[in-house]
Amino acid sequence: MEDKFQNLILKAENLSIGYKAKKADKVVASNINFELEKGQLIGLVGPNGIGKSTLLRTLIKVQPALSGSILLNNKELKNISTSGLAKQLSIVLTEQLISKNLSVYELVALGRHPYTNWVGNLTDKDITIVNTSLNQVNISDLKYKKCYELSDGQFQKVMIARALAQDTDVIVLDEPTTHLDMYHKAYILKLLKKLTEETGKTILFSSHEIDLAIQLCDTMLVMKENEVVCDQPCRLISNGVFKTLFPKDLISFDDTTGSFRVTK
Amino acid sequence: MKSNHKYSFIILAAILLLCFLANISLGSIHIPLTEIIESIFGTTENETSQLIITKYRLPKALTAILVGSGLGTSGLLMQTLFRNPLAGPFVLGISSGASLGVALVILGSGLFGGLFATALISKWSIVIAASLGSFLVLLAVLAVSHRVRDTMAILIIGLMFGSITAAVVSVLSYFSSAEQLQQYIFWGFGSLSNLSWNELLIFFGIYSVGIILTVTSIKGLNSLLLGDNYAKSLGLNLKQSRLIIILSTSLIAGTITAFAGPIAFIGLAIPHLTRQIFKTSNHKILLPAVFLFGAIVMLICDSISQVPGSDYTLPINAITALVGAPVVIWLLVRQRKMMF
Numbered sequence: 237m238e239d240k241f242q243n244l245i246l247k248a249e250n251l252s253i254g255y256k257a258k259k260a261d262k263v264v265a266s267n268i269n270f271e272l273e274k275g276q277l278i279g280l281v282g283p284n285g286i287g288k289s290t291l292l293r294t295l296i297k298v299q300p301a302l303s304g305s306i307l308l309n310n311k312e313l314k315n316i317s318t319s320g321l322a323k324q325l326s327i328v329l330t331e332q333l334i335s336k337n338l339s340v341y342e343l344v345a346l347g348r349h350p351y352t353n354w355v356g357n358l359t360d361k362d363i364t365i366v367n368t369s370l371n372q373v374n375i376s377d378l379k380y381k382k383c384y385e386l387s388d389g390q391f392q393k394v395m396i397a398r399a400l401a402q403d404t405d406v407i408v409l410d411e412p413t414t415h416l417d418m419y420h421k422a423y424i425l426k427l428l429k430k431l432t433e434e435t436g437k438t439i440l441f442s443s444h445e446i447d448l449a450i451q452l453c454d455t456m457l458v459m460k461e462n463e464v465v466c467d468q469p470c471r472l473i474s475n476g477v478f479k480t481l482f483p484k485d486l487i488s489f490d491d492t493t494g495s496f497r498v499t500k
Numbered sequence: 501m502k503s504n505h506k507y508s509f510i511i512l513a514a515i516l517l518l519c520f521l522a523n524i525s526l527g528s529i530h531i532p533l534t535e536i537i538e539s540i541f542g543t544t545e546n547e548t549s550q551l552i553i554t555k556y557r558l559p560k561a562l563t564a565i566l567v568g569s570g571l572g573t574s575g576l577l578m579q580t581l582f583r584n585p586l587a588g589p590f591v592l593g594i595s596s597g598a599s600l601g602v603a604l605v606i607l608g609s610g611l612f613g614g615l616f617a618t619a620l621i622s623k624w625s626i627v628i629a630a631s632l633g634s635f636l637v638l639l640a641v642l643a644v645s646h647r648v649r650d651t652m653a654i655l656i657i658g659l660m661f662g663s664i665t666a667a668v669v670s671v672l673s674y675f676s677s678a679e680q681l682q683q684y685i686f687w688g689f690g691s692l693s694n695l696s697w698n699e700l701l702i703f704f705g706i707y708s709v710g711i712i713l714t715v716t717s718i719k720g721l722n723s724l725l726l727g728d729n730y731a732k733s734l735g736l737n738l739k740q741s742r743l744i745i746i747l748s749t750s751l752i753a754g755t756i757t758a759f760a761g762p763i764a765f766i767g768l769a770i771p772h773l774t775r776q777i778f779k780t781s782n783h784k785i786l787l788p789a790v791f792l793f794g795a796i797v798m799l800i801c802d803s804i805s806q807v808p809g810s811d812y813t814l815p816i817n818a819i820t821a822l823v824g825a826p827v828v829i830w831l832l833v834r835q836r837k838m839m840f
Contacts, residue, residue, distance in 0.1 A: 298729055322735030334583045335725040337781040349723055349734040356719035356784065382779075402734070 244310070245405060245438045246272040246295070251304035253287060253294045261302050264290045268304070270457060270466035272440065274405070277432045279449035280442040282459030283482060288442040291459065292410050295440070296327050309405065322350035326402035328395045328409040336383035340394050343383055344369055347401030369400040372434065373427060389420040396427070400435070409441040413448075421445055425452050446478065447495040469494075505785055508778065512792040516565075519799040523564065524557045526808040531557075556693070559700050561799065563692045566707055567760050568798025572774075572790040573714055574749040575767030580721050580783070581745050582655050588768040589753035593637045593661030598757040599688070600665040601633025602626055606684045607672040623694070626687065630758035637661055638750040689815030690761035692802055703759050710751035714787065717744055721783040764817055765824025766801075770794045772831050797823070 252266035264287035272278055282288050293299045295306060297313055306313040308324060316324070326347065338346075347369070348362045358366070370376045373393045383391060392412055399407045409428070413421040428439050429452045440457075443449055449456060450469045458465045458477050465477050472478065478489040478496075487496045524536050531539075531549050538544035539553040574589035581587075589595075605625055644657050673681055695703065720741040723731040732738055756763065774789045775781065801823055805814045 296733065298732070318732060318737060319735035322733060325733070327730070327733045329727075329729060331727055331729065333725065333730075334580075334727050335781040337775065337779070338725065339780070342780070342782055343726075346723060346726065346734065349719065349736075352719070354716065354719060356722060 243273045243275075244271055245274045245308070246440070247307040248295075249305045249307070251294070251306060252302040253290050254302050256300070256302065263302060265459065265464065266302075268464045270464060272438060272455065272466075274438055275432055275436045276438055276454035277429050277452060278438070278440045278455045278457060279453040280440065280457040280459065281444070281446050281449055281481075286459045286461070288459055289410055291464075292408055292440075292442055296325060296408050297321060319350060322402070322404075324404050325406045325408065326399040326404040328392075328399050328407070328412055330410050330414060333383070338383055339379070340375065340381050340383060340386070340397075341366065341370070341379045343394060344397045344401050347398040347403075350402065365403060366401050369397045372400055372431060373397045388415045389417075389423070392416065392420075392424055393427070396424075396431075400431070400437075404437070406438045406440065409439070411442050411444070413443055413445055422448055425449070428452075446481075450494045505778070509788065509792070512789065512796070516792055516796050516799075519796050519803075520561055520565070523561045523799045523803045524553060526803050527552075527557060527806050528809070528811050530809070559695050559697060560693045560802070562700060563695050563703070563760060564798045564802045565795040566703060567692060567756050567763060568766060568770075568794035568796070569791040570707055570710070570752040570756050570794070571763060571766040571798075572770035572794025573711065573787065574753045576771040576774075576783075576786060576790045577714060577717075577721070577745050577749050578767070579771055580724055580781075581742065582652070583727075584652075584655060585772070586768070587655060588765075589749055593641060593658040593665070594634045594750055594753045595757050595762040596662040596665035597633040597635070597637030598630035598754065599633070599762060600637075600668060601629035601631075602687055603665075603669045603672050603684060604633075605629040606687065607669070607676040607680050609680070627699075627758045631754055634750060634754035634757060638746070638754070641746070687761050688817065690763045690817035690820075692760055692798075692816055693813070695759060699759065703755055706751055706755045710748040710755075713744055713748035713751070717741060717748070718783045718787060721745070721787075725781055761817065764821045765828070766794060766798060766820050769824035769827045770797060773797075773827060776831065 248268050248270050251268040252263060253268065254264040255262045268291070280288050280291065290299070294301050295313075297316075300314070308316065308321075313321075345358055345362070345366050348358060348366065349356060352358060352362060367376070370379060373396050375390065375393050375397060378386065378390060378394070383394065386394065396407075396409070396412070399409075412424055412428070416424065425441075425443070425445065425448050428441060431437060432439050432454075450473070453469055455466060456469050456472055458472060458481065460477075460481060465472065467475070467477075473491055473494060481489070482496075484499070486499060488499050489495075490497050521533060521536060525531050525533060529549075529552065531553065535544055535546060535549050536553060539546075539550040540558070542550075544550050571589060575587075578587040578589055579585055640661070641654065641658060644654060648654060648657070673684070676684075720731070720736050723734045723736050724741070726734075728738060753767070770793050771786070771790055774786060774793050778785055778789050780786065798820075801819045802816060805816045805819045807814060
């Protein structure tokens, strides 16, 4: 029990998420409870519109929780300052950048902002970390390319390198595999798995690639109509969680292969 | 990579110096270079040319540098803040505010009539009216931006302020005399040549505050290139940075409009030209480059407006538009989409 407490990185308690409104709050999901451990790859899955993005946006403090609490490193998320959070949690979002007229190196170096001086000059240590981050996602050869010259897959790797350079305990990615082909989907998720093992960082991502997530994740968060289940993939399968995830008329979950099949 | 930029900056600085000297040398009377240097150091025997240079051409050239670099800088700030390549220092309604202030003084003075009217239309009253006008519009925009989180909405609100001002000016001009109307139109032409050394000093003081605020925002501007959410995740205090950026723009563009009139296109075109040449959006490189570029282009525009060798002085505003507008069109046609 003691050991588990030590390993705890992110915890949600009676969390209710949604949008604040004058008359009545619009609740997207409520009664969310989970505990995430350090150094794990965690996949957040669930059908469209169930509130995966809302949950992630709440966890990265883009929007406030309606009620309940989120603990990051045993501290209340709402009490962590913007600059403090920048050193504990980095993000990769689906939104487009304002400007892609930056070199890969410049973009990754922006990840060092929480640590640099007022004008953003990089120290030798910062430069080493930026180069290490580039190496960890295998894009050192793209260093001087402009971001608008990259393919979607390459660009996603650059954004991951930027999050790595921010040197945080937790990295949160919102659907990092959209717009990518099957090979690159697998490539990105495998890369995330490798990064958790090499760096000890906790990586939480949302995805529609349930098959891949089952194979790669240490823990999965499954968002369903009335509950959020958090467990190891194999236990989720044996408990039949995936069977009721989608309406049964089109696809069904096959326990033996751990994947969805089209119903014939 | 970095040393490359260093050379570019040395070349730009050299061109700036060259344009500065050429600007002083050219005009209705050509003054040779040696005489310029002698006049500046007070060792010349030709008193006429020394008078022309110290009283007239030197302050004008310095004004051109301040106006060009300031407008370029504020244009860059607005384009990054509003994530819109078509934003300029004037989309916030800064120039509209200034125009309204000046219109009220010049066109509205008729309402007071008689002696009071002539006292009202002094140089300083126009400067104060313009500053006050742009400052009030800025306050309104700030109040709105506090409530509206969306930067796009602020942009449109700025444009609406512009429309309201234009309407009020039309109403005022309908009731004004031809003489007043002419005076207002002349202010609208823009002018770099009416500043005394004292005025220049005040101009420089306010402008410097704006530039210093801008320099402290470089880091924030760079993280804003990723978008608001990313910038926040990098520890940027969004509200505070936005406020500082808007404040420095209004200080810079406000004083420029107050002292030199509404000068078009420099704020819009210079940042785009600079991005073309330096091929980056990194503000640590862009900001000094825009600064130098703006000063150079403004000096060249001013030299053209003097029509060297003749007694004519064309309106500076027309020259900057003639130079600036084709540049923007050319960039659009060549790239189809504005690089940002």
